[in-house]
Amino acid sequence: MSIAQEVECLRKIPMFANVEISKLKLLAFTSERVTYKPGEVLFHQDEMGTCAFIILSGEAEVEVRTPAGPLAVATLGASEIVGEIAILCDVPRTATVRALSELDALCVPKDHFLQMIADFPQMALEIMRALAHRLDKTTGRLREVLSGQGV
Amino acid sequence: MESSIYRFIVRHSARQQVVLTGMTLASFPFLYASLDLPKRIVNEAIAGKKVPETYFGLHLDQTDYLFVLSGLFLALVVINGWFKYVINTYKGRLGERMLRRLRYELYVRVLRFPLPRFRKMSPGEIIPMITAEVEPLGGFIGDAIAVPVFQGGTLLVYIAFIFIQDPVLGAAAVSLYPLQGWLIPRLQRKVNQLGKQRVRAMRQISDRVGETVSGIQEVHTHDAASWHLADLSHRLGDVYDIRFQIYQRKFFVKFLNNFINQLTPFFFYSIGGYLVIRGQLSFGALVAVLAAYKDLAAPWKELLDWYQQKEDNRIKYEQVVEQFHVPELLDERLLTADEDMPLKGTLAFRNVTFGEDGGARALEAVSCDIPLDSHTAVVGTGSGRDELAQLAARVLLPSAGQIRLGERDYATLPDSVTGRHAAYVGASPYLFSASLHDNLIYGLRHRPLRPPEKRDENPGEMAERHQRRLMESQLSGNATYDLRADWIDYAAAGCDGPEDLKRRILQILTLVHLDEDVYAMGLTRTVDPDRRPDVAARVLEAREAMRTVLDNPDLGRLVERFDPARYTLNASVAENLLFGTPVGPVFQPDALAANPYVLRVLDKVGLTDTFLEAGYKVAETMVELFAGLPPGHEFFERFSFIGFAELPDYQAILARSAKEGLRALKPEERARLMALPFRLIPARHRLGLMTPKIEAQLLEARRVFAADLPADLRDSVAFFDPAAYNAAASIQDNILFGKLVYGQAQVHSKVGRILAELVDRLHLRDTVIEVGLDHPVGVAGSRLSAAQRQKAALARALLKRPDLLVLSEATSGLDGASQNRVHSAILEEMRGRGLVWVLHRASFASAFDRVIVLKDGRVAEQGRFEELNKPGTLLHELMAAE
Numbered sequence A: 001m002s003i004a005q006e007v008e009c010l011r012k013i014p015m016f017a018n019v020e021i022s023k024l025k026l027l028a029f030t031s032e033r034v035t036y037k038p039g040e041v042l043f044h045q046d047e048m049g050t051c052a053f054i055i056l057s058g059e060a061e062v063e064v065r066t067p068a069g070p071l072a073v074a075t076l077g078a079s080e081i082v083g084e085i086a087i088l089c090d091v092p093r094t095a096t097v098r099a100l101s102e103l104d105a106l107c108v109p110k111d112h113f114l115q116m117i118a119d120f121p122q123m124a125l126e127i128m129r130a131l132a133h134r135l136d137k138t139t140g141r142l143r144e145v146l147s148g149q150g151v
Numbered sequence B: 001m002e003s004s005i006y007r008f009i010v011r012h013s014a015r016q017q018v019v020l021t022g023m024t025l026a027s028f029p030f031l032y033a034s035l036d037l038p039k040r041i042v043n044e045a046i047a048g049k050k051v052p053e054t055y056f057g058l059h060l061d062q063t064d065y066l067f068v069l070s071g072l073f074l075a076l077v078v079i080n081g082w083f084k085y086v087i088n089t090y091k092g093r094l095g096e097r098m099l100r101r102l103r104y105e106l107y108v109r110v111l112r113f114p115l116p117r118f119r120k121m122s123p124g125e126i127i128p129m130i131t132a133e134v135e136p137l138g139g140f141i142g143d144a145i146a147v148p149v150f151q152g153g154t155l156l157v158y159i160a161f162i163f164i165q166d167p168v169l170g171a172a173a174v175s176l177y178p179l180q181g182w183l184i185p186r187l188q189r190k191v192n193q194l195g196k197q198r199v200r201a202m203r204q205i206s207d208r209v210g211e212t213v214s215g216i217q218e219v220h221t222h223d224a225a226s227w228h229l230a231d232l233s234h235r236l237g238d239v240y241d242i243r244f245q246i247y248q249r250k251f252f253v254k255f256l257n258n259f260i261n262q263l264t265p266f267f268f269y270s271i272g273g274y275l276v277i278r279g280q281l282s283f284g285a286l287v288a289v290l291a292a293y294k295d296l297a298a299p300w301k302e303l304l305d306w307y308q309q310k311e312d313n314r315i316k317y318e319q320v321v322e323q324f325h326v327p328e329l330l331d332e333r334l335l336t337a338d339e340d341m342p343l344k345g346t347l348a349f350r351n352v353t354f355g356e357d358g359g360a361r362a363l364e365a366v367s368c369d370i371p372l373d374s375h376t377a378v379v380g381t382g383s384g385r386d387e388l389a390q391l392a393a394r395v396l397l398p399s400a401g402q403i404r405l406g407e408r409d410y411a412t413l414p415d416s417v418t419g420r421h422a423a424y425v426g427a428s429p430y431l432f433s434a435s436l437h438d439n440l441i442y443g444l445r446h447r448p449l450r451p452p453e454k455r456d457e458n459p460g461e462m463a464e465r466h467q468r469r470l471m472e473s474q475l476s477g478n479a480t481y482d483l484r485a486d487w488i489d490y491a492a493a494g495c496d497g498p499e500d501l502k503r504r505i506l507q508i509l510t511l512v513h514l515d516e517d518v519y520a521m522g523l524t525r526t527v528d529p530d531r532r533p534d535v536a537a538r539v540l541e542a543r544e545a546m547r548t549v550l551d552n553p554d555l556g557r558l559v560e561r562f563d564p565a566r567y568t569l570n571a572s573v574a575e576n577l578l579f580g581t582p583v584g585p586v587f588q589p590d591a592l593a594a595n596p597y598v599l600r601v602l603d604k605v606g607l608t609d610t611f612l613e614a615g616y617k618v619a620e621t622m623v624e625l626f627a628g629l630p631p632g633h634e635f636f637e638r639f640s641f642i643g644f645a646e647l648p649d650y651q652a653i654l655a656r657s658a659k660e661g662l663r664a665l666k667p668e669e670r671a672r673l674m675a676l677p678f679r680l681i682p683a684r685h686r687l688g689l690m691t692p693k694i695e696a697q698l699l700e701a702r703r704v705f706a707a708d709l710p711a712d713l714r715d716s717v718a719f720f721d722p723a724a725y726n727a728a729a730s731i732q733d734n735i736l737f738g739k740l741v742y743g744q745a746q747v748h749s750k751v752g753r754i755l756a757e758l759v760d761r762l763h764l765r766d767t768v769i770e771v772g773l774d775h776p777v778g779v780a781g782s783r784l785s786a787a788q789r790q791k792a793a794l795a796r797a798l799l800k801r802p803d804l805l806v807l808s809e810a811t812s813g814l815d816g817a818s819q820n821r822v823h824s825a826i827l828e829e830m831r832g833r834g835l836v837w838v839l840h841r842a843s844f845a846s847a848f849d850r851v852i853v854l855k856d857g858r859v860a861e862q863g864r865f866e867e868l869n870k871p872g873t874l875l876h877e878l879m880a881a882e
Helices: A003-011 A021-030 A084-089 A110-119 A121-148 B005-046 B062-112 B115-119 B123-133 B135-141 B146-165 B167-174 B177-214 B216-221 B225-277 B283-324 B332-336 B385-392 B415-421 B436-444 B459-475 B498-511 B515-523 B533-550 B573-578 B589-594 B596-604 B608-626 B634-638 B644-660 B667-675 B692-708 B711-716 B731-736 B747-761 B765-772 B786-799 B816-829 B842-847 B874-881
Strands: A032-036 A041-043 A051-057 A060-066 A069-076 A096-099 A103-109 B346-355 B361-371 B375-381 B400-405 B422-425 B445-450 B486-488 B559-561 B580-582 B717-719 B738-740 B804-808 B834-838 B850-855 B858-864
Touching: A003 A021, A003 A051, A021 A103, A021 A110, A021 B608, A021 B634, A051 A084, A051 A110, A084 A110, A084 A121, A103 A110, A110 A121, B005 B062, B005 B135, B005 B146, B005 B283, B062 B123, B062 B135, B062 B283, B062 B332, B123 B135, B123 B177, B123 B283, B135 B283, B146 B167, B146 B283, B167 B225, B167 B283, B177 B216, B177 B225, B177 B283, B216 B225, B225 B283, B346 B385, B361 B385, B361 B834, B361 B850, B361 B858, B375 B385, B375 B842, B375 B874, B385 B422, B385 B804, B385 B834, B385 B850, B415 B422, B415 B445, B422 B786, B436 B445, B436 B486, B436 B498, B436 B786, B498 B515, B498 B765, B498 B786, B498 B816, B515 B731, B515 B765, B533 B559, B533 B731, B533 B747, B533 B765, B573 B580, B573 B589, B573 B692, B589 B596, B589 B667, B596 B608, B596 B692, B608 B644, B608 B667, B608 B692, B644 B667, B711 B717, B731 B738, B731 B747, B738 B747, B747 B765, B786 B804, B786 B816, B816 B842, B842 B874, B850 B874, B858 B874
Parallel strands: B375 B834, B375 B850, B422 B804, B804 B834
Antiparallel strands: A032 A103, A041 A096, A051 A103, A060 A069, A060 A096, B346 B361, B346 B400, B445 B486, B559 B738, B580 B717, B850 B858
16 A cells, blocks of 8 residues: 555544645655554553554454453554554553454554644644543443442 | 973983984084085185196096096085085984873873873863874974084184184174174063963963864854854954964064174274274274174074974973973872782771862762772762772772772772773763774773784794884883783683683673664674684574565565565665665765766666656656755655755746757756656555566666676675675674565564564674674763773773772663663672772662762761661661652
8 A cells, every 4th residue: 555545544634634635645655554464452451652553454452451351442443543542641451452353543643643633723623522532432432331230 | 200301302312312412513514525526626626726736646637627527526425425425313202202201201101190280281271282282392392402513613713713813803703793692582582481381372272172183062052152253353353463473572572683793894894994904903803703604603503493493392292291201190000010919808098088279078088998808889979979989990099098908008009900800881981983892892902912823924024113113212212112012811701711701791782681782783883704714604504594584474565675677666666776875976776867978878778867767757746845944854864865945946847848848958967867666665665666677677777887887886886696795784684684674563663573584593692792782882882882991891890800890870771671781780790899889779779788978078977787777867868868
């Protein structure tokens, strides 16, 4: 897959929808393209993060540690971004992400990512939207789980 | 050391000075004859006035006489020239030997300086004194006695001649000498003072330059460059002023001299002429006296010049030597004695005080015992802990009080005892600019122990040369130890030879946790297969084993191996074309596009246009991606093929070729485009420019490149050959024989692990570490990290198996985990031997036999840890505070 195809993939991501093509090309060119085998881990929970991942193809699973053992909380597919929380607010990874199938991802280093956000306010807005959406979903699940326990 | 230059000269070269003066005097008659002979040739032989009947018993006519005299003249020319040659050579050799002796003695003094002296004297001052400032002395020493004797003698002869001709005129000729002899030194004195000032000013400048180099970080951190520039300019201005005054006075002295010299002929012409006219003096006598006076002027001038030169050199000598006259210079015996005895018993500090003169005392009346068979911790608050450690290692000497070791005064033990059996490691140890290995065995080289191995082709000649060097060293009072001899004291390290020492070094490296670092250094180093065929052979074995490992497809996808018949996607186009490692500048990646041979190869396989088009596309992409970034953005350095400064040039080239086509470009523009594709790595850059067709053409180019390579370029590239060791590539690259694949998750750590496993399996690890030991540590160890420097210094100290190891913050640069590991390893290693450790955490003291607690330079308490570890003690207080 060449840069041109990667750019196509990036454009499908809502947060990049309004970013100039040449900037996306720059993002792709300066990011490392990484391939994972099924079962390989993109990053572990509690590590410090150095980059965010944009999935180009394949599927990955997000799992968190719970007292009852690992719990899968989401599955991610192409054109989704993962691992951005750790680099946005300098906290350790909040979950472990594992490839479910053969997976291609762009690994965007932290400083490039932050630079892009600073350069394109539109992107910041889209990130906020994505995060808020995710928070809403998580809250919903929490409510479900709590009511399931009968509290 | 002699306080005046003449004492130095007489003491060390009296005999040579006599020989030199004798030779100079012996040359005089010949010189005189050669001046006299031309007159005789003209007057007697050519004019034919006085042709003798017989000459040395031979009958001669006028022509014969002319030829005899001319022949004599030629002989005299040769003899005079020969004298000059011999005397000058002798002088030069004498001067050089004396200079060598002086420099050597100064250096010995540096080694004998008490350590606190170096807080007041910087290398910037010491170095120019030993090197540049004494340099002119060498030229003067040969002239020191011979010139005044010779020129003074000549002068006396002429004066006597004039006096014999006419006492009155003789007196007139020398009448002004007393005036000159009185006046000139007085004028010269001021010049001398200025000369001293100038030397001092220059020293301060070199001190400042040295400081700037050492503190360059601070200069930039605080934007102080302007201040430094102004400071230097100011000092240079001072030197200029002094120099200018010196010139004025020096040339005024010359002017005055010349004037006085011409005053005498003025008297001869006026008074002598008057006497001739009045008939009181014969005309002939006046002419003779005038002629003699003319001869007088030359030696007189030489003498005055010599006097100025002498004063110059006298001051230089005194100014250098006074800096090396330091009170409390260490006894020379401490350096030279070869006494050797183990340190046993107890170091007993009795009222030991240490402090710089005038300064605060770091230690005050310290009395304590340090047993040399057990471990002592030093903790406390305030000053003095490190000083106590350095006193215990005899790096420092007490200012007052005594340290006793049994019957002996510790301060009088020579270095050969303390330097071999005690070791001190501080927080910022010094490493010498050599390989790591040389730094580790630094503590084992005290004296030459075994004669050098004979591996020279011509042993006889070498021995003779060595003998000559040795004699020369003796003549200059220098050390006569042979530098090429084997100095390593294997026994001191508990080893029986080089092989055993290697084993021991590996042990110690593991002990101080430096083995991993050295292993990593070894992997990235190259090895000369001619010098180490064993290493090369084993690396090739590892390459073969690696190939088998990589046959596993799961691991194989991490490394793309070099295959002569296949294009390497994870290597740059340049590497693919060369299919080897460039040696020297000729085939470096950046130089390829300008290399005529490479261009010929591309042309031959029909790639020139392809490269030009690819270059155009790369340039287009780079301009598109990077043109919007501000200058100095890190992406330029890390990702762009084109620097910020070059962007406009490429934009112009792109615009031109878009309008007029690639063919219309000027040759240098074409070269700039051609340079870009060489850097493409298809797997990394993903620009989609490499097609299978181009790859096939590049493979053909690779073949042509190797096949047509001219003989003179043969040494500029080391080809990748699956069956041969590549001398230009690192050990790691030789084992992998391929490129890490881009885009594989954690490929570096995975391959590193595979490599480590393989190296361990083949027992190659020790060999790699051994190669890593050749790593040059850089100036003052600057190519190592602070932690590595500390570990290396610990290893250096442990390797010589000291009876007493003194550590002061010696592991402060290590991270917590390795600190703990290294601490317990050192405690274990030093079991049963003396260990003094200045701890920054009092609680660590529990592992020691004894504890000394210092408070503001005084011993607050000492004893066993258990005794002191109770409420109310300072130790308890310190531990509670942690």
